[in-house]
Amino acid sequence: MRRVLVVGPCGAGKSTLAVELAQKLDLPLFHLDKLNWQPGWIESSREQLIERIEEVISGESWLLEGTYGSTLPQRLPRADTVVYLDYPVSLCLWRLLKRIRHWRGKVRPDMTEGCEERFDLSFFFYVAGWRWGPGKRLEERLAPFMDKVIRLKSPSATRLWLAGL
Template sequence: MIIGRPGSGKSTFSVMLQKSLNIPLFHLDKYFFIADWVPREYENFLSLQKELVAKPCWIIDGNSSKSFEIRYRESDMCLYFNLPKWLCYWRVFKRLFYKASEIDDRAAGCNETVRWSLLSYMWNYEQRINPLLNALKNQYPKVKFIELRSPYDVAHLMRVLTHKEEYSIVTGF
């Protein structure tokens, strides 16, 4: 399970991890939106998520905090991309002009845009998410929770997960 503010690098990391480990990858935005940023009927979206987490192995990239628990309780690991706001805002604006072609994380017809609702969502992300994550960590202690706070943390974790670097006691992963 990979979560974090838009622009934090979730999808890029997920694609790289999927290619390295050959684990099925599911981007939640492809299931949440139908087209043109129109949300799918919510009960249908929840049903689709339950089907995804029932699979034996998966990487699910995306937020949808109302349904965190569906994914969290079935996860071995939760990666929380909590990178600096300024960096995430920069990346969101940058991807208006460039997005790697191998990152196919959008539903058909959902072109890259920057809307006021997205900027507001990004600004208030921690206030909404952190209390929920704390509750889930307490409720499901078997799930390994890793918070990534910098691009260095992200790169280091990728090397660890793909067995290119040893686990570090200093960083905790």
């Protein structure tokens, strides 16, 4: 594993896993949120984001955390491993609420400086509808690459897999 993607619903624990996995595999870690968001929650243009992603994936080794489904066509062919945290949405929503409570008004380590954690109702509904929208599209994009996908269905399965590396 030298070129790794970590994908899944918001609140699944992608960032936490990515930090641990990058250390274990000695890979440079990149968070898509940091590549996309500018201070004050200003979103980069699609062109800027794609350019930043291309710069990362042109390297020989990397770990890129974040789903950002519209950018998967650029990333999937170059990745040698895709770790898919396919956790229940109810768990992700619970974790999202815990994250907001813990980080509210502060910047998470995986986020751009100047983007303080906050509650966003539309984001909450986005996660709640994961299975019918973003998750379904993710499944379609991953389908041709299933030979490199490691699908983990629970935190305990993730811990077992990680311990076995």
